[in-house]
Amino acid sequence: MTHSGRKPISDAERRLGELLESAPDAILELDNEGRIVLLNRMAEKLFGYTREELLGQAVEVLVPEDLGAAHQRHREKYLSHPVTRPMGSGLKLEARRKDGSRFPVEISLSPVKSSTGSHVTAIIRDITERRQMEDQLRAVQEKYIHELELRSRQAEQANTLKTEFLSNMSHELRSPLHTIIGFAELLAEETEGRLGEKQKRFLTHIQNDSRHLLDIINDLLDLSKIEAGRLELRQEAFDIVPVMEDALSSVRPRAVAKSVELRTDISVSVAVVADRLRFKQILHNLLSNAVKFTPDGGKVRVEAAPHERFAEISVSDTGIGIPQDQHRAVFDKFYQVRSATRGGGGTGLGLAITKGLVEQHGGRIWLKSEPGNGSCFTFTIPLERFDEKSVDRGR
Amino acid sequence: MRKVLIADDRAPGRELLRVVLEQSSCVVYEASDGIEALQSARELLPDLIILDLHMPVLDGFGVLEELRLDLRFATTPIIALTASAMQGDRELALSAGFTTYIAKPISLRALRGEIERFFHVK
Numbered sequence: 001m002t003h004s005g006r007k008p009i010s011d012a013e014r015r016l017g018e019l020l021e022s023a024p025d026a027i028l029e030l031d032n033e034g035r036i037v038l039l040n041r042m043a044e045k046l047f048g049y050t051r052e053e054l055l056g057q058a059v060e061v062l063v064p065e066d067l068g069a070a071h072q073r074h075r076e077k078y079l080s081h082p083v084t085r086p087m088g089s090g091l092k093l094e095a096r097r098k099d100g101s102r103f104p105v106e107i108s109l110s111p112v113k114s115s116t117g118s119h120v121t122a123i124i125r126d127i128t129e130r131r132q133m134e135d136q137l138r139a140v141q142e143k144y145i146h147e148l149e150l151r152s153r154q155a156e157q158a159n160t161l162k163t164e165f166l167s168n169m170s171h172e173l174r175s176p177l178h179t180i181i182g183f184a185e186l187l188a189e190e191t192e193g194r195l196g197e198k199q200k201r202f203l204t205h206i207q208n209d210s211r212h213l214l215d216i217i218n219d220l221l222d223l224s225k226i227e228a229g230r231l232e233l234r235q236e237a238f239d240i241v242p243v244m245e246d247a248l249s250s251v252r253p254r255a256v257a258k259s260v261e262l263r264t265d266i267s268v269s270v271a272v273v274a275d276r277l278r279f280k281q282i283l284h285n286l287l288s289n290a291v292k293f294t295p296d297g298g299k300v301r302v303e304a305a306p307h308e309r310f311a312e313i314s315v316s317d318t319g320i321g322i323p324q325d326q327h328r329a330v331f332d333k334f335y336q337v338r339s340a341t342r343g344g345g346g347t348g349l350g351l352a353i354t355k356g357l358v359e360q361h362g363g364r365i366w367l368k369s370e371p372g373n374g375s376c377f378t379f380t381i382p383l384e385r386f387d388e389k390s391v392d393r394g395r
Numbered sequence: 396m397r398k399v400l401i402a403d404d405r406a407p408g409r410e411l412l413r414v415v416l417e418q419s420s421c422v423v424y425e426a427s428d429g430i431e432a433l434q435s436a437r438e439l440l441p442d443l444i445i446l447d448l449h450m451p452v453l454d455g456f457g458v459l460e461e462l463r464l465d466l467r468f469a470t471t472p473i474i475a476l477t478a479s480a481m482q483g484d485r486e487l488a489l490s491a492g493f494t495t496y497i498a499k500p501i502s503l504r505a506l507r508g509e510i511e512r513f514f515h516v517k
Contacts, residue, residue: 167479171449174478178499179407185503186414214500 026124032117034059034075046126048098059122064096079118082111087122095124104131163228170221177217180210219349223333226356233275233360237384240270240279240304240311247283248302251291258296262287265303270311271384278357279381285354286315286377293319293375310363311383316376322369330367331355354379397421397514398439402432402458403447403476408499412445415503419510429453433461440467443513445497448477448488456491463492472513476501 009017020027026046029038036054044051047062054061059075060068074088087093087107095105104127112119184207186192188200195203225231248262255262272279283302290300298318305312322330329335333352358365358379369375399421401412406427413423424439426432429450436444436458444462448455455475462468475488478499488496495509 171478174499175405175408178478178501179405179411181500182411182415182503183407186411189503191418 023123026126028059028062028122028124029112030059030075030120030122031114032079032119034072037119043124046097046124047095053098062095064094064102067094075120078109078120082109082118082120084108084110103128159228163224163230166221166224170217173217174214177210177214181207181214184210219353222353223349223356226353226360231356231360233278235273235275237271237273238276240272240313241266243276243280244283244302244304247280247287250284251287254288255291255300258291258294258298260291260294260296261299262291263299263301265301266305268306270304270306272311272381273384274361274381278361282354282357282379283313283315285350286379289350290315290317290319290375290377293317295319306383307380309383310380312378312380314376314378316374318374321371321373322367322375323371327367327369331365397443398424398441399443399445400424400426400432400435400439400441401445402426402429402450402455403445404428404450405447408447412506415506416510419507419514421510429455429458432458436462436468437465441471443510444468444471444473445476446473446493448475448479448484456488459492474509 021040023040023042026043027038027040028036028043031037036057036059039051039054043054047054060071063071085108087109093105093107094102096102106125106127108123110121112121184203187195188203188207222231244264244266248264252262254260287300287302294300294317300315300317303314303316326335331351331354334348335351355365358381361381363380363382365377365379367375367377397420399416401409401416401423402425403409403412404427409425409427413425416423421443424435424441426435427450429446430452432444432446432450433453435441446455446458450458453461455477459473459475462471462473472494473492475493475496476499477484477488477496485496485498494513497506497509
């Protein structure tokens with residue numbers, strides 16, 4: 001690719017020459033000893049040399065001094081296997097200006113046959129701006145990642161603090177409640193003197209409400225433990241029937257008072273791996289809700305059957321039912337069915353806790369219900385015969 | 396008459412236990428912190444000791460540790476009493492050397508059951 005020679009330059013060749021001359025990237029041609037034999041205008045501008053200064057110079061004059069030796073070795077290796085390729089792929093390449101300053105570049109190389117041997121064309125692009133943008137982008141990215149990590153750490157800390165606070169609070173609340181409940185029980189025993197009917201009734205109010213207060217404290221503590229992932233399960237294998245009987249007997253007085261029929265339907269013995277107390281709590285919550293929302297004379301039914309790796313346990317009622325659009329919300333904390341207020345209080349935490357407890361056991365809970373057609377809550381708990389993993393997880 | 400020492404930093408808590416224990420014909424001594432509990436225990440050599448786990452100066456665990464080092468208390472029934480609701484507290488108390496664990500709020504029936512158990516088994 002020489003401009004000298006006898007052959008006249010064609011129009012196309014001239015235009016190609018101009019194109020290279022005015023290209024937005026620096027273009028250099030090197031001979032087989034690495035000397036610059038050809039360069040365009042952008043090369044002068046980019047490196048700060050005049051054409052005359054560069055012609056005949058070893059290309060290493062454009063390479064940062066500390067990289068010069070390595071560059072020379074790479075150049076010799078390239079000549080032994082010349083192909084068109086980007087230079088130093090994956091590396092951050094830098095070039096050196098006349099004033100010694102360095103700037104980032106991207107270089108592509110291609111071999112050229114010339115009358116004086118193997119030459120190399122190098123197209124060099126100044127990527128200072130792109131590099132700056134990349135750096136900025138990375139800085140922004142890192143800042144956000146850092147901020148995210150900070151936030152999630154803060155959230156975690158806040159959660160831990162909340163649990164500790166609630167656990168301390170619950171301790172502080174429980175101590176006076178302990179004596180309120182204890183002394184009320186002592187009075188009710190009438191060993192310290194007989195009580196009139198009115199006094200007995202007042203005492204019953206104190207006892208019921210202090211028990212209720214205790215339930216609320218327990219619910220709050222449970223929920224905070226569930227949310228902080230700090231609920232510990234004491235897993236063991238057991239038959240669900242006796243536990244179910246226990247849970248049923250705890251709601252039976254209220255069911256009897258409302259003439260609500262309680263029925264169980266368990267055809268085969270079902271053994272699960274769970275925390276016995278928590279399992280009972282799940283059942284109790286569902287049963288007491290069912291009794292609460294079932295009108296006088298209605299029915300509450302408990303069913304259990306194995307299904308794949310789980311025991312599927314349902315509590316259904318003939319109560320007022322729940323509209324489809326609230327089927328998810330019922331498991332939210334503080335959710336309460338409007339007519340629940342009539343049924344007398346509740347923390348609105350029961351189902352949120354129940355769901356948390358079920359999920360902690362690796363199970364699921366869902367609701368089927370239509371207004372007027374009762375509700376059916378179903379949950380799953382791992383069956384015993386697949387217990388090994390679950391037991392290990394619990395320890 | 397069985398001698399019972401109760402240590403609880405709250406006076407109503409002590410009185411509640413006192414009434415129930417006296418109904419079961421026990422002689423009741425009170426301490427309102429851990430150091431007092433240790434002193435009284437060493438003086439009185441009670442047949443049963445009930446320690447609240449959370450007490451100022453020296454907590455229930457601290458009292459228990461000191462007592463169990465003393466041969467005179469090697470087999471004395473010592474009950475842990477706590478209002479804490481954290482699971483694992485029971486295990487912690489039992490592994491520390493408490494004979495049993497009662498959570499607040501107590502059921503009077505359960506407490507009477509425990510007292511009967513200790514004094515009949517012995």
